[in-house]
Structures are given as structure tokens and as C-alpha cells.
Amino acid sequence: MTRLSAVAGAAINGTAANGILMLGNVLHAKEEFSKLSDLGPVTHITSGDRESFLERCRSGEFNHIKAISRTVDSVAYTGRFDDELLSQLPSSIKFVCHNGAGYDQIDAKAARKHGITVSNTPGYVNQATADIGIFLLLGALRKAWIPQKAIRNGEWQGQAPLGHDPLGKTIGILGLGGIGTAFAERAMAFGFKIQYHNRKPVECSKAKYVSFDELLATSDVISIHLPLNDTTRHIISHKEFAAMKPGAVIINTARGAIIDENALVEALKSDKIWSIGLDVFETEPKVHPELLKDDRVMLLPHIGSATLETRKAMEIQVMDNIDSAFQHDKLVNPVN
Numbered sequence: 001m002t003r004l005s006a007v008a009g010a011a012i013n014g015t016a017a018n019g020i021l022m023l024g025n026v027l028h029a030k031e032e033f034s035k036l037s038d039l040g041p042v043t044h045i046t047s048g049d050r051e052s053f054l055e056r057c058r059s060g061e062f063n064h065i066k067a068i069s070r071t072v073d074s075v076a077y078t079g080r081f082d083d084e085l086l087s088q089l090p091s092s093i094k095f096v097c098h099n100g101a102g103y104d105q106i107d108a109k110a111a112r113k114h115g116i117t118v119s120n121t122p123g124y125v126n127q128a129t130a131d132i133g134i135f136l137l138l139g140a141l142r143k144a145w146i147p148q149k150a151i152r153n154g155e156w157q158g159q160a161p162l163g164h165d166p167l168g169k170t171i172g173i174l175g176l177g178g179i180g181t182a183f184a185e186r187a188m189a190f191g192f193k194i195q196y197h198n199r200k201p202v203e204c205s206k207a208k209y210v211s212f213d214e215l216l217a218t219s220d221v222i223s224i225h226l227p228l229n230d231t232t233r234h235i236i237s238h239k240e241f242a243a244m245k246p247g248a249v250i251i252n253t254a255r256g257a258i259i260d261e262n263a264l265v266e267a268l269k270s271d272k273i274w275s276i277g278l279d280v281f282e283t284e285p286k287v288h289p290e291l292l293k294d295d296r297v298m299l300l301p302h303i304g305s306a307t308l309e310t311r312k313a314m315e316i317q318v319m320d321n322i323d324s325a326f327q328h329d330k331l332v333n334p335v336n
């Protein structure tokens with residue numbers, strides 16, 4: 001399907017589109033947000049449902065819009081930016097500025113087909129997300145949830161399992177990009193040896209490049225830092241768990257669906273896996289009941305980037321992208 005041609009509004013009058021459609025709340029960078037109206041009229045949507053959003057797209061209401069800014073949470077009332085939705089946006093819309101480093105809620109290839117450039121917010125998320133990765137890593141190595149639960153239940157005298165030291169263990173980083181690198185730097189300080197797998201080796205003197213199979217077979221800890229897309233979905237499943245060292249520890253702060261969650265539960269139940277630290281889940285906000293039940297799993301509800309400083313920087317980054325769309329007709333952080 002091709003995109004809707006503009007049937008009403010500014011575009012039909014021959015004037016260039018100059019509107020901004022904000023999907024979701026701006027919570028921190030309010031001052032910067034207020035300046036967006038200097039660029040053009042801002043339409044702000046913070047609730048609704050997909051069908052009514054698509055109807056508004058078809059109605060011509062957005063035919064003056066040039067750029068969309070969207071938050072992760074806005075998926076609740078628009079659904080994914082998939083081919084169906086993208087094909088119903090008016091042809092005036094040339095840019096979608098996403099607030100998040102992971103942009104799996106947007107079909108970036110379909111966007112390109114429709115002449116839309118997409119941006120994300122890389123970089124600023126690296127430190128906060130790597131910090132949460134280390135929190136989960138240390139917690140998983142100590143199976144920290146077991147004694148935490150005991151102390152809160154007034155059972156301090158209960159048994160606390162012994163954990164593992166990081167010193168001398170090998171950590172395998174799957175995806176040595178922005179967050180993977182920040183995580184590796186932190187892990188080194190604890191005495192881990194670092195190896196990684198990427199599609200291509202990167203210049204990094206302190207981490208050893210290994211094949212995917214070698215990373216699985218030789219890592220004491222495997223930490224996931226890949227983007228979620230068609231090639232990485234379930235990249236870790238039954239076969240990959242079988243190939244791991246017995247007693248491996250798994251950390252995932254990237255996206256839940258990179259790991260086949262059923263296979264993860266099976267590996268945990270069979271004691272192939274020592275412990276797990278998860279910030280992300282396959283069908284958020286639902287968490288697999290077996291993961292909730294098992295005290296060897298450290299769980300966090302997707303809070304990798306959740307610090308005031310990082311979230312504010314991300315919002316400003318989105319607005320910088322919109323500003324660049326208006327001033328230079330291109331984005332600062334394009335992904336497609």
C-alpha cells in the first residue's frame with residue numbers, strides 16, 4: 001500500500017508541511033519541549049487506541065505534519081509503527097523521532113519504503129543501562145534474591161547460598177556496541193576476562209573477538225546487548241543453551257525476545273544455568289510465571305535507562321532530532 005496523499009490542510013495549499021505530532025508525554029525536558037512550538041504547530045496525543053489513531057491519519061487531520069516524535073509508552077494507543085500504520089500516515093510526514101535506543105517498535109525497513117527517516121536515542125542510555133547490567137550481574141552471581149527474600153521475611157538465620165567471584169571468570173558479550181562496551185568497561189573492573197561476538201570485530205584491545213559458537217561454549221557469563229530484529233529474535237534458544245558451559249549465568253538488558261523465554265526456563269529448570277539477571281522480557285509487561293517463581297532469577301521491570309539524568313537527555317535528543325528535521329531536513333541519529 002502506498003501512503004495516503006494529503007487531501008486537506010497545508011499540503012494541498014502548496015505550503016510545506018510544518019507540524020509536529022507528539023505521541024506520548026514529555027516528562028523531564030519540559031522547557032525544551034515548550035520551544036518546539038517555535039518550529040511549527042504541535043499536536044499532542046497521550047491516549048486513545050490504534051483504530052481511532054489510524055482513523056485520524058486517514059481523516060486528513062495530520063496532513064500538515066512533517067515530523068512525529070514518539071515514546072515507547074505510546075505504543076499502547078497507536079500499536080507498533082508497522083507497515084499497516086506507516087502506510088496510513090499522510091505523505092507530508094518524513095521523519096519519525098523515537099525516544100529509545102531500541103527501535104524494534106518501528107519497522108524501519110517499511111518506513112524507508114514509505115520515504116520516512118527514523119531516529120533513535122543512542123549514546124546517552126549507555127551508562128545507566130550498563131549500570132543496571134552490572135547490578136543484575138553481581139546479583140545473579142550471588143543469587144542475591146534468595147537472601148534478600150529471607151531478610152524481608154524475617155528469616156535472617158535462613159540459609160544463604162554461596163555465590164561466585166567475578167575474578168578470573170570469562171564474560172561473553174553478545175553485541176559490543178554502545179551499551180555492551182560500557183558494560184565491558186565496568187565488568188573489567190571486577191576482574192572479568194572479556195570476550196565478545198559482533199557481526200564484525202571492532203577495534204578493542206581489551207576484549208577478545210570470538211565466534212558466536214565459541215562465545216556460547218567458553219563463557220561463564222553471557223550478557224546480551226544486541227538490538228532486537230528479525231535476525232536476533234530467539235538467537236538464544238534450546239540449541240544455544242545446550243552449547244553453553246554448565247552453570248553459565250545469563251544477563252539480558254537488551255530485549256526479552258532475543259532469548260527464547262521457554263528455552264530459558266527449561267535451561268534453568270534443568271540446572272544447566274546457574275542464575276539469571278533480567279531487565280527485559282519476551283512479552284512485556286507479562287513475565288513468564290516460572291521466572292517469577294524461581295529465586296535464582298534477579299528480575300527488574302525494564303529500568304535500564306530509568307534515571308532522571310538519562311531520561312531527560314533522551315528527551316532532549318529526540319527534540320534535537322526534530323529540530324534538525326526542520327532546520328536541515330535530516331536527522332541527527334538516523335537508523336534507516
Ligand SMILES: NC(=O)c1ccc[n+]([C@@H]2O[C@H](COP(=O)([O-])OP(=O)(O)OC[C@H]3O[C@@H](n4cnc5c(N)ncnc54)[C@H](O)[C@@H]3O)[C@@H](O)[C@H]2O)c1
Pocket residue numbers: 101102103122123125129174175176177178179180197198199200225226227228231232253254255279280302303304305306
Ligand atoms: N534495558 C533497557 O532499558 C535498555 C536501554 C537501552 C537500550 N536497550 C537495548 O539495548 C540494545 C543495544 O543498545 P546499544 O545502544 O548498545 O546498541 P548498539 O547499536 O550501539 O549496539 C548493538 C551491537 O550489536 C551488534 N549486532 C547487531 N546485530 C548483531 C547480530 N546479529 N550478531 C552479532 N552482533 C550484532 C552491533 O554490531 C552493535 O555492535 C538496544 O537495541 C535496546 O534494545 C535496553
